[in-house]
Amino acid sequence: MGSCVHLPGNVNYENVADVTYNVTQFGALCQKSAFKYPSTDLPDMPPCNFKPEEYKGMSKERMMEIRRQYCNPMTMKITLYKKPVFLHQGYMQWLWDVDGRRYLDLFAGVATVSVGHCHPKVTAAAEQQLKRLWHTTNIYVYPPLHEYCEKLASYFPDPLKVIYLTNSGSEANDLAMLMARLHTGNFDIITLRGSYHGGSPQTMGLTSNAAYKYPIANGLGCTNTMCPDVFRGPWGGSHCRDSPVQTIRDCSCAQGHCMANEQYIGQLKETFATSVPSRIAAFFGEPIQGVGGAVQYPENYLKEAYKLVRERGGVCIADEVQTGFGRTGSHFWGFQGHGVFPDIVTMAKGIGNGFPMGAVVTTPEIAASFAKGVHFNTFGGNPVACAVASAVLDTIKEDSAQQISLNVGTYLLTELAKLRDKYEIIGDVRGKGLQIGVEMVKDKASRDPLSPEAMGEIFEDVKDMGVLIGKGGLYGQTFRIKPPMCITMEDADFFLAVFNKSIHNYMERR
Template sequence: MNTVALRHFKPLRALAKFHQANAGPSCQNSSTLSTSTDLLEMPPCDFTPTQYKGMSKDRIMEIRQTYCHPMTMKVTFYKKPMFINQGHMQWLFDVDGRRYLDFFAGVATVSVGHCHPGVTAAAEKQLRTLGHTSHIYVFPSMHEYCEKLASHLPDPLKVVYLTNSGSEANDLAICMARMYTGNFDLIAFRGGYHGGSPQSMGLTSLHGYKYPIATGLGCTNTMCPDVFRGPWGGSHCRDSPVQTIRSCNCAQGYCMANEKYLEQLKETFYTSVPSRIAAFFAEPIQGIGGAVQYPKTFLKEAYKLVRERGGVCIADEVQTGFGRTGDHFWGFQGHDVLPDIVTMAKGIANGFPMGAVVTTREIADSFTAGIHFNTFGGNPLACSIASSVLDTIKEEGLQKNSLELGTYMMTELAKLRDKYEIIGDVRGKGLQIGVEMVQDKASRRPLPHQDMAAIFEDIKDMGVLIGKGGVYGQTFRIKPPMCITLEDVNFFLSVFKKSIQNHMEGR
């Protein structure tokens, strides 16, 4: 294991002792960020960022407002925007040199760490050899990567087509499913996110991503089996270290919520689609929807119902893949299912634009009547980076790290849930975590936007970056690079607790 990896697995001990024993070179802002005794000191790191000498913040914002599409302003995080200059592993640095612990990883995308030295070296080596060519030619890096990626998937999922993004991958999966089955209609969950292209937008079921135009024809959204916010739930529904606060009287091995949600899926089949469908899309854990998890056996039974109607089952692993969920390399494996098609992106190449569709030989062969071509999909640079990511996950034990630290973090967050009325739910697996905020636990009404924004800003001001999601924007999304340490997790927990205390005291 290399020196970067060794930093990730320090033995469990008090943070104060850790800081005393490991004094030495560290990044800026490693001192305590607050005089409060319940806010831990930010962990040190051994990297010094390059001093920023670029244009001023005012000039950047002037250009952003004048020349960049207004959508870039609409989705800018924070009341006081972040001006990012540099990244290193789990850290980001702004133009003023302040250091932030990144617990959102560029929307669950930076899988092994910002500017990971091994990944960076692979990119530099490839750029000096062959920066770009398309798969109209035969070159080693694409074929080496396709074989390596396929080795991480079970039979018969062994045929790979490389794209640039998750939206492209899902578009291609739609086309493959329709060609293979001869059917047209698609089903996906409410609250799911599958991309922003005109086709995948139909699968996406979050109002903020919808436009008043025709998109994704043939897409039907069915009830999401959300055992916290949905009409049915219980105390042992989901595959997670933490269950909901809801109670149930289900006998061992039986889940009433699962049966009720399956009835809703059957209702969709009976009322909203033809007797034959093309495909069913599902994220193993909903990402932008707020780390929503389903009853343990729901997907397994849903897959059976879909196949009875001629459809194929598609696992959208854009956010759950590549070891992030901890106990398995792919999210679908946690449901004990075998999809017909798997789509992936984000963490596949640590932030470099890349996606993939992996399917069976039979389905792949059905999609050869015409020509499907992607100029940049599978280019040498992307493949070399993605190959290095797979190597890094294995060599540095990052899947195990995700499992151990994610389980610990969720367990500690659940203690905060039990203490504070506005924390309604803690859920997820590995480093795919959601914390749903509510006005009160009895009603489970979403915490208002202004309250979410205030807590969100406070967490950033104390040095940690997280995300937001959920149908109502009520869920904090915690999805850090998989290289984080125990010390990082404890620092985040102290910041999150302090932000909740600050909010409760200021109400």
Template sequence: MYRVFAWVRGAWGGSGVVHGSAPTVQFHMSSASWCQNAALKQMRAQMPPCDSKPEPYQGMSKERMLEIRRLNCNGMTMKVTYYKRPLFIHQGFMQWLWDVDGSRYLDMFAGVATVSLGHCHPKVTKAAQEQLQRLWHTSAIYIHPQIQEYAEKLVSHLPEPLKVVYLTNSGSEANDLALLMARLYTGNSDVITLRNSYHGGSPSAMGLTSNTVYKYPVVSNLSCHNTMCPDVFRGPWGGEHCRDSPVQTIRTCSCSPDHCQANDKYIDQMKDVFATTVPRRIAAFFAEPIQGLGGTVQYPRNFLKEAYKLVREKGGVCIADEVQTGFGRTGSHFWGFQAHDVIPEIVTMAKGMANGFPMGAVITTEEIGRPFADGLHFNTFGGNPVACSIASSVLDTIKEDQIQENCAVVGTHLLNELAKLRDKYEIVGDVRGKGLHIGVEMVKNKESREPLPVNAMLEILEETKDMGVLIGRGGLHGQTFRIQPPMCVTKDDADFFLAVFDQALQNFTERR
């Protein structure tokens, strides 16, 4: 049980004051804000101290920001404010964010698993500033040292024969490019992904994505097919011996510890797709080592290894989407695919690659890159000097600050403690993940495993935010809380999150 105290947090108005490195935030609320807060159980968790102090916010009002967002920003933007009472972020430092009123939040979602090392990390900020003073941009048609230096450093973190780098600006763009390269190399068109997957929102990547929410009624999935996601918690097969995680599902199964029968069943489903849905030869198989937006879904231990073998027998190449699992986040390995004992032909990456600066990449073999080079592919911003300098600093800092090791230690602590909350609350169905790539799947009850309704999820999400912690949400039904913080978080930060999350679950349970 985590220790909690009575508290009031200024989430709906008023003026906040952060008292230097003091562990709490004091807030003076308007009477209207007090009324809005009255229905909630007031509590106060001991927020870890922070020596950084935000600059006073002096920008436009929250009302004006919302007006511009409504009038001038894309309609989709309005749907993803995430909270009923939107969060107006002003400044960040490492694992902390401050809103325009001065309230401090522990960021346990890292801008959707993107701010890998922490907001405004001093080493990365210094690298950006120094490069901005030398050269902002020149196209890759000229040779500048930053792109060469970074490419060499990046491939040193990958196994042979993965050594040819194509730099992009996003994960969607990287997956688009990987798809094109696979089709050119194999001479085949058909591609297989896992159901529940997300590989981006560009026209081609939308075809790879297997979740209706992210699709539009336009042609985007020509020659794209999917097979059953080997989800050992929600799928038809799986149980307590299946996945590579410090925490196993509590769902029982008849598998022995050294042989997962569920894996055999999911591989049979893939064989069925090969027998009924695609031609004799295919282009590629796309998979994240652990699904991210799909709800941090982990597969049986040998699934990818056997799936890769089937794909290669059909003439296809295997593509690892490391957009969320790469750069040490899973703790045990630098890349997620390494935990599956496989080497893909193509690896895509983005997000934490440059700590939030827009950047992505495709890495492949010389053999696969050769036919792609027969045409002319040009990317104006790919390999931008500033992006390369930032990304190079990220790689250096991961090593210097022992970030991967921190992911393993703090992540395992989080997983084990979250498993205790799973045992405590009927609505917590599953806890899973590796390192700081964690999912908590919520259910109406453990017996049915029926997803907790969206309104209930949003209620818990909102209250967690109001108590000073930001987490994410994913899964096919939006039923999984995602914990993917900046990889600099500490055990003290983790314990603060756990206390807040425990209280939010308790409050929700008591209101039911």
């Protein structure tokens, strides 16, 4: 089976991008004619030998009182459940609440815990560095920074070899915007509708989702174009995307020809003709939309979009904050699955397994353009952050985390597609590896989003049965499944049974 868990420094890009899915090894797992669990049958949660510490801290009531009185008010709005989860401890794919109840975590702190909560190898690296040097800045020369930059660069083809370390994905994307504008001498940046690229004043312009917008001027020079969503968009068929699971929409395209792709590229051309100057700075795109609900594009969309952008003087930026570090399974970076070569790559989340860190990787040419002023980041490249991130890269390789993403993710997608065929309210199943979205609808004919109230019922039911998942999409209509890349087939089966049961329960209550 093709895989690219580790890319040596002299890797040839064409070879890296050529890794494709091969699911034949699953045999009976992926060829079953029907979903294995009846609606009323729920297996026991898979066993776990880890014993969490007994919680002896403040009461749940006191925590909520403090949350209301002293914390950012938004924390009350984004507490996802009617009955909040009060977390105490985590280990690998498991979380425990203050009452000692165990949960299977399939959201990973919003696709952030890449190799597992408190992974022993990563924890040991952090502890070792904490005993040696907590903090200094890159005005000094210290081993963790240089060891990590060399290691991270080895995962990229030439000339993507210059690394800037940041503290978050928003900061990384903000930095990439500045780089693109300085390098090209142009200002306008294009992103896709439904995208999420951060919440800073600049990246808010890249983000195209009303929930994250404020009624003030922000992100000047950013223009959104139609997202090539082959399920919810005006065009799409059953052969459009690079995924083990395709949409239920009919497709009459000839072999090797995608009408939907042509239409969406036509929309991008119209954006060029009507909404931006003749010369632009950049195009920002997630290889698979994360917050947008694991939205995938026609297979050649990014390839053609990159060509059009470069013809207009722009650079192409891949936002790998959620798709990077092996999560898509078939490739280490999401952009490789599209056969494209970006000029700038941004990343965060899984880079540090939850430790606050981000990065921008670019070419020497763009880096030289950026040297027109002094760029300094107090915490970017912090010794502990670098030690943690280095251990994450080692762990992805040693634990075969990317291969787990491919195997377990493909199995989950295939089985979830059977639930889609079983239930009228499951409109679409999509994704690659462990970057999965399940879009819920009122019915398949209209594709109207399932109501927030109905989504909440199912969401709460899944949690009450011991599994944590996420939500996304423009209307909050998509369940997001993005677990730590250490889950097992047994975990996958448990979730599938829980999800099946929760949908069955909802349908019974209707």
